[in-house]
Each structure stands twice: as structure tokens, then as C-alpha cells.
Amino acid sequence: MGDLAARDYERMLDLAAAVMDTPAPESPWPLVAGELAQALRGTMVLLSDVNGATGAAGIDAWAPEWIGSLPLNTLLRKGLEGGHPLARHYARTGDQRPLAVTDVVDIETWRRTESYATLHRTVGAVRHIAIPLPTIEPGRFRTFVVHRDGPDFDERERAYVRRLQPLLVSVDRFLRQLTEWGADVRTADAAAETNLTRREIAVLSLLADGLTAEAIGRRLGISARTVHKHTENLYRKLAATDRLTAVLRAQEFGLLP
Known part of the structure; x- marks a missing residue:
């Protein structure tokens, strides 16, 4: 059930090639978000950068046009303030594993949160799986989060994000190296x-x-x-x-x- 198909690996290789061919100074993250949306049937993909100490949040996103017109930064802040289980888990533990909401809490607990109500009302996508990027400083966490409605993520999809995570970590490290090399x-x-x-x-x-x-x-x-x-x-x-x-x-x- 969790085995990946040859096409899954082809997608990862295609993404790696596309990211490395991205002309500077464009960000490769929209390519990554688009791939995650397609591979996991996501309604919306967010790259969130959250400071757990101050609550400050930055966001980059891929979404259909109608969702893209929403105030996503505001939604993210409301989701965090509303007790999103994944945000709480990563901020508290420093865990770096890709996880779905249902890996952290049971579905009934998730449905009782204010965060669930906010996201269900605005975008209708309440199935979430997160792929963390390396922490830069204590209390700060950065994650790709794929949002969708419908069934929960199955074992093949979870295996896919586990395999993809090292590539995203390498891309993130590479971008930071470019900054260190003086890419002004x-x-x-x-x-x-x-x-x-x-x-x-x-x-x-x-x-x-x-x-x-x-x-x-x-x-x-x-x-x-x-x-x-x-x-x-x-x-x-x-x-x-x-x-x-x-x-x-x-x-x-x-x-x-």
C-alpha cells in the first residue's frame, strides 16, 4: 500500500531538474508547491514560516485563483491562534518528520478546534499534511503544508512526502548558501x-x-x-x-x- 510507483520517482527527478534550472533570482518554491498540489491532489499548498515565540508568520502559497484572492496570511494567523495541532506539535517538539493532522490528534479532536472551523469555512480543505524544512533558529518552524478535502492521506502519499523531504531540505540549504555567497x-x-x-x-x-x-x-x-x-x-x-x-x-x- 505504501510502495511508490516508478512514476513517483520520475516526478521527483523532474522536480529536481526544474528547481536546479530555475533562473536566479526567482524562487523555486512555487515549482515545489505546484508539484505537491498535483501529486497529492491538494487544493492549496502553503510554505509557512512561523516564529513560535512571537507568533509572527510569513507565507508563500500555491492555490487556485479563487483561493489566492483570500488573505492567506490572515488565515494562517487565525489557524495558528485557533490551535492548529500540527503547528502546536512542531513548535513544541522540534519534530522534523512529515506528518498529517491525524498523526497528531484524532479526527474528532481536530474537528473541535477553532482552526478547523476557520479553514473549513473559508477554503473547505481540512486534510493537512506537513513537510518541515530545517529549523533556522530555536522556536521557529518552516513547513510546506498541503491542504485538501476528501479522504485522508494514504500510505503511498505519506511515503511520497517522506521521500521528497530530503530533496526539499537540499534545495533549502542550497538557497541559504547562495545568500551566504553574497547574492545581493x-x-x-x-x-x-x-x-x-x-x-x-x-x-x-x-x-x-x-x-x-x-x-x-x-x-x-x-x-x-x-x-x-x-x-x-x-x-x-x-x-x-x-x-x-x-x-x-x-x-x-x-x-x-
Whole structure:
């Protein structure tokens, strides 16, 4: 029942390729949200960033147009204040496992919460499954939450989100590395001008540090062959023929210090 089909793995590979080809400075999270909605028959997918200490919440979302017109940040805050079981569980325990609401409380307890009433009244989606991202600071939790109506998530769907979570964690770590590497506004504009992807910018930064293809592959979790492919794309987009020229061209564009 919980076994994944070949098509499930194909979807994950397709998503990984699409995320890595996302041009900077665009966020790859809408791609992820769209995939989650399609794979899990979700009505709405939210990426929530909640500070458990202050209650401050940020949100990114995929939703049909009629839902997208709703004040989602307000709904999220009301859901948190209304005692959403998943929010309470993650804030209290620091658990990083993907979980559905019914993994935390029984359905009758869930139906008695104010959060259930708010979501049922506004979007009609009361089946939720969460996929946590790594915590950045104590008391803060970030999760993708897939919302839908109808039956609860079955074992195959739960297996799917467990398999997908490491990919999302890697994407999140990669985005934060880009920030650490100084992806400021000027760099973002230059990346857009040259049409470099996020992965290509990462390879470029490490090339400038003098790392070999093998070392870059180990740092980014990809093969040396893939590094060479990204390098070829870099040379083409920067009109360069070697590493030094590519680095100098990147500096001219403001991609590197």
C-alpha cells in the first residue's frame, strides 16, 4: 500500500531538474508547491514560516485563483491562534518528520478546534499534511503544508512526502548558501541578465575559489560530470573559453566580488 510507483520517482527527478534550472533570482518554491498540489491532489499548498515565540508568520502559497484572492496570511494567523495541532506539535517538539493532522490528534479532536472551523469555512480543505524544512533558529518552524478535502492521506502519499523531504531540505540549504555567497540585489540582476541558474552560480562561485570539478561535486552533492556540464553552460553564457575568463567576466557583470 505504501510502495511508490516508478512514476513517483520520475516526478521527483523532474522536480529536481526544474528547481536546479530555475533562473536566479526567482524562487523555486512555487515549482515545489505546484508539484505537491498535483501529486497529492491538494487544493492549496502553503510554505509557512512561523516564529513560535512571537507568533509572527510569513507565507508563500500555491492555490487556485479563487483561493489566492483570500488573505492567506490572515488565515494562517487565525489557524495558528485557533490551535492548529500540527503547528502546536512542531513548535513544541522540534519534530522534523512529515506528518498529517491525524498523526497528531484524532479526527474528532481536530474537528473541535477553532482552526478547523476557520479553514473549513473559508477554503473547505481540512486534510493537512506537513513537510518541515530545517529549523533556522530555536522556536521557529518552516513547513510546506498541503491542504485538501476528501479522504485522508494514504500510505503511498505519506511515503511520497517522506521521500521528497530530503530533496526539499537540499534545495533549502542550497538557497541559504547562495545568500551566504553574497547574492545581493546587484548579483541577482546580473544573474537575470546572463540567464544563469542557481546551480550555475554555485558552481561559478566555487570555480572562483579554485576548487576542482571533483571538489565542487562533493560540495554540491553532484557528480564531476554534472559539474563539467554546468561549467560548459557557464562558459557559453559568459562568452568565456576558460575558467579565468569566466571569473573575470562574472566580475564584470557583478556576479563575483
